[in-house]
Amino acid sequence: MTTECLQDANPRAMIELERVERRFAGNVHVLDRISLSVQSGEFVALTGPSGCGKTTLLRLVAGLDRPTAGRIVVGEARVAYCFQDARLLPWRTLQRNVELPLELDGVESGERASRARAALERVGLGDATDRLPNACSGGMVMRASVARALVVSPDLLLLDEPFGALDEVTREELDEMLLRLWETDRMTVLLVTHSIREAVFLSQRVVVLGGSPGRVIEDCGIDLRKDDPDLRTGAAFNEQIRRLQLALQDGASTSGGRSDRS
Amino acid sequence: MNGFLSRVLPPALVFLAFLLLWSGLIRFLDIKEYLLPSPLQVLEAMRADAGLLLAATLRTMFATVLGFLVASVVGVLLGSLLGVSRWLERGLYPPTLLLQMVPLIAIAPLFVVWFGFGMRSTVGATVVVAIFPVIANTLGGIRSTPAEHRELFRLLGAGRWATWWKLELPSATPAIVTGLRVAAGLSVIGAITAEFVSGYTGDQAPLGSLIMGSIKTFQTDLMFAAILISSGVGFLLFGIVNLVGWLLLRRWHGSDRS
């Protein structure tokens, strides 16, 4: 299996970033002229060392923040966002938490309830719909957060290190869940993670940010058979991880820039 | 059973000792009846004037509860209004504070001229006294809504009303409950104080008027009885608010353990 690196962006892009910059007060320069294009239906992982601006980039796409320079265009899409901390409202049951986006949209209560229950079912929480968040484990709470994102049937799903705070085993379980969900729904996904392993497992394309301020230092397709149950132990998988790790290290030591490797 | 005893026995013993000390002091120092009645005399006054005290208590309780409810609802609304913008808060907070500082005894007679006698001005005075902690705590609770949750709501496209009703109020509930606890105690004080100057006297008298009247006729035993009952009303209201708070917070927040 070979990795392929992308050439020009496709006109049917879901997300388009043109020379996006983000500076904060005190002359903190976080993102430096990022240009990126994500197609409809792609699963893209965004990775890089801490502080390189991955979360900032995601927030800019989500509209939670505005760029200091450059342009962001997001296509006609229902957008859903999963925070790093699950952000469930502590006084609502899981079901009522998942219902929240629908509630705010004015969806009528019977339909809300059934859609919320269905979403929780899909993430494996069908039996826990009436629990309060403080009675749930970290994994359960993150699943509920994903369910809340899914309940609106999003076209674009943005995830900010959703499983970062969980243990290895739970994390892998949730990764599998996410992959299956995507394979069914085929929405566009942009996942921020600092785990290259997770990025390679889940996505079709990995974008590596690096340096300070952050730049794109690698942008590679992942050409692996995701339905292989032994995927994670396979040689191709681990090779891909190694290559990306190298790219990351290089990016950290040089001042970055797009690199073409074959 | 053992747990129950260990909880009830200490305060019960202290109370008993207190009663003995009280009676003893009166006997030993030969304190006159009109200065300090004995516990038995107070009980006797309760018995002898039971009908009068009961009717008065019900009147005062009604005014107190009504005033408390109005103060709670209006207080939460005003506190929320102040939470809408810093500008509003800066403008409206000082006058609210000022209203709180004016001694009730001074303005209560004016209430009577504005609102009329009896229940109306008593409730009005109670509201004025009890509303401030509700406003302050509601405002504080809303201001401390976690920024992450606000961001979530912004992300989901929630409007102002939805944010207030579905996020700010539930988030502020622990603080509001604290404010209500304080308001409960103040409500009783406010009602009784207002009744000193605005209550019906005669056979329509509420507790406050009874207390004032018994002072004038040197019926200190009746006064003590009425005061004890007033404290009881305060305890009762406080206990109910506590219970409601516990129910709310237990279910919603799991944060209130008391």
Add this chain to the structure above:
Amino acid sequence: MLLLGCSADPVPEAGGSDPSPEAVTLQLNWLPEPQFGGIYQAELDGVFAGEGLDVTIQPGAAGVSAPQLADSGRVEFAVVGGSQILQLNDRGGDLVALFAVYQHDPHGIMVRADSGFQNLSELWADPEATIGCEAELAFVREIDRAFGVEDGARLVAYNLPAFLAGTQQATQCFVTSEPVALELDGIATRVFMTNESGFDPYNTVLVTRRAYLDAAPETCAAMVRAFTRGWEGYLQAPERTNAEMSRLNPGMSPKAMALSASRQIPLIRDETTSRLGLGCMTAERWRDLAERLERLELINQVPKVEDMYRWKGR
């Protein structure tokens, strides 16, 4: 010869001036007003000093309980209402009346001059009427007992601004006080005097506690003499004392003082006082009062009234 319980000074002789005057405190139950005119007159005319007394006159205020101050010994003398003496004594107190300035009760129920009420009975029966009064006071209870009906007038807390605003149709008053103030403000009123209904306790009564009377009888006698001369002087020519009282109590002008002083004369001086002297008291009247108070359940039992007062050596 020192008497137990009294001050270190020797007891002054009757009528003579003493090199070291007896220091006593006299607690009034309200601010300086014509009601206490004779007392301030005695001070201004040097009558107290002449009797060997160094009197500190302490004006009263709301919340100050003159009967209790006298009974506890915190002050030697006080001026209180007649009913209060019997009520306090019924509850463990031990006051003795020495001089009754007001022979007749000065309380009444005040209505506006143009109101339709002809008498107390009509007023108390009107369900639309609110009457501002302290319903636990003896005279109010007596009126209520005589005229109160089911679904009649409502009794509310005393509140003069409310009466002026019109939310009260009637209010209790002290005949030398509220009606005078209103008259000077141009508001005409009528007063139904409670003493017309037969309830007529003494008022503005000089009292002391029994222990003090037993310990210092001469001081008490001197005080009574001073009162007599002070009041005689005030009734004759009150102007100078009124000016002084107005200085002490700026809330009442000399004009108001003069009007008030004129209104109180029939309460102080009557046929009985011309026979027995100013401030006199009789057992019959005390007994009548005690019986009425017992009927009103303001006292538990009728006491031996002869013990409640002292007059002319009794």
